[in-house]
Amino acid sequence: MTAPAAMWQAERNDAAAQRILDTAEGLYAANGVDGVTMRALAAEVGCSRATLYRYFPSREAVQTAFIDRSAARLARRVADSAPSGTAVDRLVTAVTTALRMVRETPAFATWFRADGVATAAQLATVSPVIETLARNFLSGSDQVPHAEERARWLVRVMLSLLTTPGTGVADEERMLRSFVAPVVVG
Template sequence: MSRDWLADDRADLAAERILDAAARLFAERGVTAVGMGDIAKAAGCSRATLYRYFENRQAVRLAFVHRATRRIAAGIFQQVGSIEDPGERVVTAMLGAIHAVRADPMLIAWFRPGESGPAGRISQDSDVIESIAGGLFTTDALTDPERSRLARWLTRIIVSFLAAPGRDDAEERAMLEEFVVPVVTRAVV
């Protein structure tokens, strides 16, 4: 293996390098087709080194999704920060997340036919994703369990739109406004 791998003395840099390699492979081959050996080879490290940072393929997938989610969420929160109406805030945030994923070949690869299973499982089991989605609701009208359920439901809708897109942006917006906004408005008022 290359000596420059050993020069990376910070674990976070090594993990980022591994995740970058995994991202490229996910986009090229599909999420389910990529194994730990593939990731190690693409990252320029040994399998043993890879396993020091990630215990298994699911751990790599989870770290990749969390990294992408945090990046997208930062942009979304800037985008919706000044929107007071809870319905419009949620619709704008959801459409922004959908557009961000669709625009990134490394992310949309998770939603190709036959690939959305891992994304769906991660999205529903991730405290990070739930916390970010729940952050859209700054009201005291929701208890923590209610906020958590609402966040998981909204995440399911986003995953659904990514796996089975609407006809166009207008149709997706109309669906969110018709079916999601009434639920969100009732929940936060």
């Protein structure tokens, strides 16, 4: 295969994979995470399961790709809304913005219902994209001791707030400032 043909094929494959993930997003919003099977996804995409398996070898692979893509998009949106100020202010704003975005997006919110939270927690704690997102919340993470461990802990705190929210945004901000920021920011 020539280089231009290989590039064209890679772009085509990426477009097909993105279409599959877009379709999965709609199904997650409608049916919850655990309610989406490869059979249902293939039917909704309009392809055979064999074709679907060429792009994603398992349901978990679709879920992982969806989480990673969504986390990358979320990271860009959070970065665009990041304020200036102290490291604590930036951390609290980044976390509360991310929580709000997840809660307001139907396909994300279903991951934190009782029927999807175990899958979400499992994927979030192993996703390199989500860990990178959390590390980005740490201002000057190169200078923060144990930045990777702090980032992983921050992911767990965010999962906790998504599954068991505070009484409101102000309550969550207070908790983040009082208990999370001192440990995460240092």
